[in-house]
Amino acid sequence: MEFAVIEHIKRGMVPAPKGEVWIGDDAAVIKCFTEVELFAADLVVAGVHADLDIVTLEDFGWKAIAVNVSDIAAMGGVPSYAVVSIAGASASEIEQMYRGIKEASEEYGVQVVGGDLSGGRELLISVAVIGTTEGRPPLLRSGARPGDFIFVTGPLGSSAAGLALLRGQQGFRQGGSGDGSVTPEVAAKLTDAYRRPKARLAEGVAASRAGASAMIDISDGFSADLNHLADDSHVGVELSAVPVAPGATFSDALGGGEDYELIFTAAKPEEIFAEFERAGLSPPLVVGTCSQDPSRRTLDGGSLPIIGWEHDL
């Protein structure tokens, strides 16, 4: 099976430029763009990272790429190449997943150059991605300083709310106005956030260009990931607000996870806002500041609950 599938995948892809070799040899031959590069890996497992009763295999393929691109975005970089390994899928399932993989690869400008196909009892996509910093210093989790402002690239909780909607666990009434009800437009946005998470690539680059000091993407949950950043930077966190997406709950926003918005810190907000405007991006949201005491985690003066997504889907 493997060779027929690989041939099919190869036919759907643009050919490698001179000097490079993509899918089909023992390893791909790729270009390095700068002296240091970024390298990350994330896998998605059916039943753990995606419920295939409510999302399609195309969505699953999209997500495998998007979460990896998000890791590169969270360093302020731009993805260049990816390798994609798939286990436990039939030829037809691989084809469906590859449609989503291809859409996401094109969306984010990352080239799939190789990978592996294997048997197995469980459907899984494992991706590794290389990215370039374009010569800028990589934005680590450890760079935040006391006094820095804390930003988020958008309101939170859409993915968790979308999952709940898709599962019919909310009293979802089209166009209704009661508690928990959302309009069809909002519902579509929420379910899309779960099915097709977006990597905030342009936002990550803008933050990096504007001198952000630290950055992380929200995969586990806003409070858990902000906590990682604060721990690694040895700073305290004083939040004034948690931005909740329309149709989501406060708890979705705080700990729902998989939003893939970026949290970043910066000493000079005016440069951040100017760069986001220049790049044609929605302005990021200021949610608080970093403080001296590394044990401090507050929200509106009270204690900030640290809750994270436990992959317990």
Next chain:
Amino acid sequence: MEFAVIEHIKRGMVPAPKGEVWIGDDAAVIKCFTEVELFAADLVVAGVHADLDIVTLEDFGWKAIAVNVSDIAAMGGVPSYAVVSIAGASASEIEQMYRGIKEASEEYGVQVVGGDLSGGRELLISVAVIGTTEGRPPLLRSGARPGDFIFVTGPLGSSAAGLALLRGQQGFRQGGSGDGSVTPEVAAKLTDAYRRPKARLAEGVAASRAGASAMIDISDGFSADLNHLADDSHVGVELSAVPVAPGATFSDALGGGEDYELIFTAAKPEEIFAEFERAGLSPPLVVGTCSQDPSRRTLDGGSLPIIGWEHDL
């Protein structure tokens, strides 16, 4: 679990040099050694690529690294960095696998700089590896020319014979002299070939330095992989011999797979032998030549059976 395990893994590793960032951020920051680099991925699934009733989790971890290093070796390159993603393992299983991962990483000089841990019902290790060509042209599968000699880095079939031994499928009698019997020394070599496959890294570099024209590693099986190389190079194959490892059968050698010896082609055998000697390596074995007619696959004048390992373990 993830963070505790990651902390444990980090403690077992050497710290990143200045300017690099390894395990613990969204992506690793790594060095590029040359303008083009190699990038490959291979995954190993329990029950598909390793029978955990007969090999240990340490062996399984070793194998995950070794098969990826072999992909880089088959390009004539040297591995630099790897990311390792694991699904379906408990903390204690991860620890055991990491012992083998670490041993293999040290053996082949590849640095594990990141990865992912996930739940799942099936134990699996997915590795992606970056390698450098050290400035030499990468050795593709497509470079063989009519008249080139065909080499193999060692006798074949040990892994398949070792698996059969471990499964007790052969009439294994210690020190016996009957059909199918092997000495304890040979038995140890065979089972070791299955449990701890070796990547022929030094051999790949030597072949590359000595001007080899094409190369591939033997994962599917000698005849199947040689067939891939001949197909991609549009040459015929005229084999004079199939070198069979002591204790292995002809069919193990021809199609057993997972030997991870390298097949390569070269126009000037004397340069190959000189370079292997200079590097202190056993001389490679000449097994035949490449011919004009791309449809030709012969062994000792007769038809060469193309059999490959179907991952049907």
